[in-house]
Amino acid sequence: MPKTTFEIKTYSITLAREHNATADGVNIKIPAHILCEGDAHYVVIYVLDDTSPVPANSHLPGTNHGNIFVPRWQYEWFIDLLRNEKPVFCTLNSDKPKWNELYSGKEPVGEIEI
Numbered sequence: 001m002p003k004t005t006f007e008i009k010t011y012s013i014t015l016a017r018e019h020n021a022t023a024d025g026v027n028i029k030i031p032a033h034i035l036c037e038g039d040a041h042y043v044v045i046y047v048l049d050d051t052s053p054v055p056a057n058s059h060l061p062g063t064n065h066g067n068i069f070v071p072r073w074q075y076e077w078f079i080d081l082l083r084n085e086k087p088v089f090c091t092l093n094s095d096k097p098k099w100n101e102l103y104s105g106k107e108p109v110g111e112i113e114i
Contacts, residue, residue: 046068
């Protein structure tokens with residue numbers, strides 16, 4: 001199962017009234033997207049309008065990028081993770097792109113957030 005895992009070093013957020021695109025053969029509406037970059041890899045998290053279909057995630061073997069498509073209600077989850085955790089990693093899975101994910105590094109139980 002070809003996987004690419006990398007640490008996210010920076011991220012940027014783009015907000016718009018409505019960007020339109022075609023992904024997985026369907027038209028989608030994107031009010032926001034989050035670009036997460038590592039040293040040589042990146043993933044774009046597309047936050048979809050409530051009326052938009054959710055296309056399949058993607059990652060082609062041998063490439064340095066992937067996509068994650070999420071409904072708008074999950075936007076806060078990704079922003080919270082990126083703003084409050086360190087390190088944050090991404091795994092892109094070309095065999096099962098629905099498993100493309102962001103996750104935090106290990107933390108001790110009971111660590112207090114400041």
